[in-house]
Amino acid sequence: MLQTNNKRNDVMTVLIREDKSGVVKLTLNRPDHFNTLSEALLEALQRELDDIAQDDSVRCVVIAGSGRGFCAGHDLKEMRAHPQQSYYQDLFGRCGKVMQSIVALPVPVIAKVHGIATAAGCQLAASCDLVIAASSARFAVSGIKLGLFCSTPAVALSRSIAPKRAFDMLVTGDFINADTAYDWGLVSQVVEEEELDQAVADKVAKITEKSPDAIRFGKAMFYPQRQMALSDAYAFAGDVMAENMMCQSAIDGIDGFLHKS
Incomplete structure (x- = not known):
């Protein structure tokens, strides 16, 4: 039976959790903002990841995005509303903790990517154990185009693809398509858009049938x-x-x- 986690009404609207047969799906739910990682969304992700880490019944986690894309990175409008270095240090620290919590989870985490995954959104995908992407998906660390080097996304990106390719993306801000992301090792599987749901379900089934x-x-x-x-x-x-x-x-x-x- 599919269940939606209603434990935390204060953050429920920005993150939807669904549990089914040991599989947890976390859907970033800010579709009007391309699921940018606001403070509330980062808090919601951290809380759910902490819960999952303590739950022996969980076998696999899927992270997805609602609306037209996976995740467009940090919420720049929210960031500019707090122009203090200490605020930015805390924000990037909390984001980094979320990414490390994904890596530290005892079960596989799959990023289900459609549309764009940019900046911290690319970081989020790169932090997952597996990335299954629609053929139309695009990836970038494009902060450099705004005068901001994507330093924290670089940590996850440079651990997923060759350093020179990662650095090229970081200093140009250019997008790469799903096939290129697959060739470079950022993505583990590329499928047509209409096949994305089934591809993720098939991968989850293969994982959960194992010990x-x-x-x-x-x-x-x-x-x-x-x-x-x-x-x-x-x-x-x-x-x-x-x-x-x-x-x-x-x-x-x-x-x-x-x-x-």
């Missing part, structure tokens, strides 16, 4: 090992894999395979 223990062990291992020296990464991964081997789901899966062979 939840294995998925959680895997995500907890994947990102930290990328920052380690080779020998440390193998030692860390070996410890995680040994612990995973002790799970009943792994024991049953391997014994079942051996029994068939």
